[in-house]
Amino acid sequence: xxxxxxxxxxxxxxxxxxxxxxxxxxxxxxxxxxxxxxxxxxxxxxxxxxxxxxxxxxxxxxxxxxxxxxxxxxxxxxxxxxxxxxxxxxxxxxxxxxxxxxxxxxxxxxxxxxxxxxxxxxxxxxxxxxxxxxxxxxxxxxxxxxxxxxxxxxxxxxxxxxxxxxxxxxxxxxxxxxxxxxxxxxxxxxxxxxxxxxxxxxxxxxxxxxxxxxxxxxxxxxxxxxxxxxxxxxxxxxxxxxxxxxxxxxxxxxxxxxxxxxxxxxxxxxxxxxxxxxxxxxxxxxxxxxxxxxxxxxxxxxxxxxxxxxxxxxxxxxxxxxxxxxxxxxxxxxxxxxxxxxxxxxxxxxxxxxxxxxxxxxxxxxxxxxxxxxxxxxxxxxxxxxxxxxxxxxxxxxx
Ligand SMILES: [Mg+2]
Numbered sequence: 001x002x003x004x005x006x007x008x009x010x011x012x013x014x015x016x017x018x019x020x021x022x023x024x025x026x027x028x029x030x031x032x033x034x035x036x037x038x039x040x041x042x043x044x045x046x047x048x049x050x051x052x053x054x055x056x057x058x059x060x061x062x063x064x065x066x067x068x069x070x071x072x073x074x075x076x077x078x079x080x081x082x083x084x085x086x087x088x089x090x091x092x093x094x095x096x097x098x099x100x101x102x103x104x105x106x107x108x109x110x111x112x113x114x115x116x117x118x119x120x121x122x123x124x125x126x127x128x129x130x131x132x133x134x135x136x137x138x139x140x141x142x143x144x145x146x147x148x149x150x151x152x153x154x155x156x157x158x159x160x161x162x163x164x165x166x167x168x169x170x171x172x173x174x175x176x177x178x179x180x181x182x183x184x185x186x187x188x189x190x191x192x193x194x195x196x197x198x199x200x201x202x203x204x205x206x207x208x209x210x211x212x213x214x215x216x217x218x219x220x221x222x223x224x225x226x227x228x229x230x231x232x233x234x235x236x237x238x239x240x241x242x243x244x245x246x247x248x249x250x251x252x253x254x255x256x257x258x259x260x261x262x263x264x265x266x267x268x269x270x271x272x273x274x275x276x277x278x279x280x281x282x283x284x285x286x287x288x289x290x291x292x293x294x295x296x297x298x299x300x301x302x303x304x305x306x307x308x309x310x311x312x313x314x315x316x317x318x319x320x321x322x323x324x325x326x327x328x329x330x331x332x333x334x335x336x337x338x339x340x341x342x343x344x345x346x347x348x349x350x351x352x353x354x355x356x357x358x359x360x361x362x363x364x365x366x367x368x369x370x371x372x373x374x375x376x377x378x379x380x381x382x383x384x385x386x387x388x389x390x391x392x393x394x395x396x397x398x399x
Contacts, residue, residue, distance in 0.1 A: 001117065003071050005033040006106070008055050010048040011386035012393055013350040021174055021181040021213055022141065023316050024341060024348040027386070028052060028102070029378070032109040034076055040113025041376060043320045044105035044289030046098055049394065054094075054102035065089035067102060077117060079110045083295045087268075100267035100292045107293020108324050108374075115373030122327040122374055126298055129330040133365035136340030137168035137209065139316070143347040145182035147175050151194055157345050158198045158208075164344055165364040168207035168235065168337055171198055177215030188225035191215075199232045207337075209261070211238035219248035223256055236261040236283045236312075249279035261285055264314035268292050272300045276307055285339075287314040288324040297324075301332045308334070315339040319355030323374040326359055326366050338366075353382040 009029040016025040028048035032040040044051055059065035070089050074082060086103050093099055115122045123129045138161035142153035154171055161169045173194050175186035186194075195210055202208060210229070216222035222240045229237070236259040241248045243265055252260050261283035263275055267290060275281055284304045288297045297313070304311050311334050313325040325338040340361070343352050356379040359366050369375045 001038070001076060002035045003032055003074050003076050004035050006055065006068050006071060007031040007033070008052040009383060009387055010052050010390045010394075011350060011354070011383070012048075012390035013348055013386065014389050017182065019182050020143070021172070021179045022348065024346070024351040026390075027317060027350055027354065028105055029320065029354070029383070030055065030105045030109050032071070032076060032106065032113055034113065036117075038113055038116050040076065040109035040111070040116070041320055041374065041378065042105040042108030042110075042112060042289070042293070042324075043317055044101045044108070045287055045317050045321070046101035046290060048390065050098045051102040051105065054099045055106065059089070063092035067099070067106065071106065076110055076113050079107065079114060079295055082110060083107055083293065087292075096267045096271065101290045104289040104291060104293040104296070107295050108289060108320070111294045111324075112373040112376075119372050121369045121371060122294065122324075123330040123369065126294065126327060126331045129368055130333050131330060131368075133367050134326045134329045135167060135337050135365055136361055137170055137207065137312075137337040138164075138166040138342050138345060139170050139172065139211075139339050140345060141172035141181060143182070145184065147184050147186045147190065150175065150184055151197065154194060155197050155201045159201055160345060161342060162202060162206060164342060165361065166342070167364045168209070169202075170209035170211055170238070170339070171195070172211045172213065174211070174213040174215060177213065179213045181213075191225070192228055195229060195232050195234075204233065207235050208232065209235045209238065212240050214239050214242055216240050217242070219245070219251040219255075222248075222252060226256065226258065230257050234258050238262065238285070239264065246274060246279040249275070249281055253280040253282060259283055259310075261312065264290070266291060268296055269299045269303055272303060276304065276309060281309070283310045283312055285312055285314040288321060288328060289317070290314075294324055294328060297328050298331070301328065301335065305332070305334050311335040313338050316341065318351055319358030320374065320376050323359050323369065323376045326369060327374065330368055350386055353379055354386065355379060
């Protein structure tokens with residue numbers, strides 16, 4: 001079997017808001033086609049125009065080859081060898097960042113393709129499942145732009161998540177810092193009050209996480225702001241500091257009691273080694289697409305398991321990534337949860353409509369996938385609609 005064509009779909013949510021702290025408003029979806037008619041599907045969480053350019057750009061020398069060009073004509077079942085070929089061949093332009101995130105979409109598609117070709121779900125080919133089901137946690141970020149409205153909504157959303165069957169939820173508390181959601185404004189003390197409200201509403205036994213999305217400029221500021229948060233019994237605090245402040249992360253991990261989680265933006269196991277060994281985080285959060293695909297995500301899980309760290313994959317995209325994270329989690333012991341944007345509590349039509357059939361939560365759990373590959377089919381009508389939206393925006397942007 002040989003790879004004959006790679007389609008890159010640049011997708012955009014109608015009415016997307018550049019002021020929203022939500023990457024579910026855009027998407028790059030790739031389809032890898034073969035001469036035997038089997039097709040693999042993948043996506044990644046990165047600006048889709050940038051990712052498409054990374055994939056389609058022609059190579060110009062041995063250290064900067066084109067991703068698409070390197071794959072055409074190759075055997076798609078040789079996934080690990082292809083990952084290495086792409087990483088080495090693109091190294092002068094890649095190694096980290098957008099090129100790796102784009103490789104992630106391609107690698108995800110190759111895993112889907114291999115599963116379909118061999119008639120097995122991806123988890124069986126990734127080392128085999130070590131659990132009977134996968135537990136999703138609900139990621140909650142109300143689409144409001146005033147802090148009082150946010151404070152009311154987040155309690156309602158958390159209760160709704162619990163009533164739908166979730167056993168864990170994460171609240172996005174981002175009313176300050178460089179990525180404040182939709183212009184929300186509040187003090188650190190008001191952030192504390194939000195968490196207090198949600199914990200009181202959910203009761204003591206529900207697993208609760210907090211994501212502050214890089215809100216604090218330094219470890220000192222953070223430790224002052226979160227001093228009282230120990231009473232809320234948080235499973236973790238996510239990305240409290242700027243991504244590159246590894247010394248700050250290490251201080252937080254060593255000088256206060258709440259587990260620290262990070263890693264959603266990182267590319268390759270090498271960045272995770274820094275995060276784990278220098279940043280000393282207790283919970284690592286690879287995004288399957290961004291880190292470099294299922295191949296690289298599995299390597300990160302193995303390294304985290306060796307260090308006895310928890311793995312809770314980041315996920316803010318469509319049913320394609322939900323499936324990829326579920327297959328990964330199925331094979332990973334130290335992975336108690338995967339992130340999940342519930343259909344009922346998510347405003348993104350792209351997130352909800354792109355996939356026609358995918359994995360569903362039943363009684364708070366996602367049963368082990370049984371379909372070959374990722375087990376996901378695209379909604380072609382939705383794909384065309386989101387593609388048109390992206391084309392309209394790029395046409396007016398470049399006009
Ligand atoms: Mg996050």
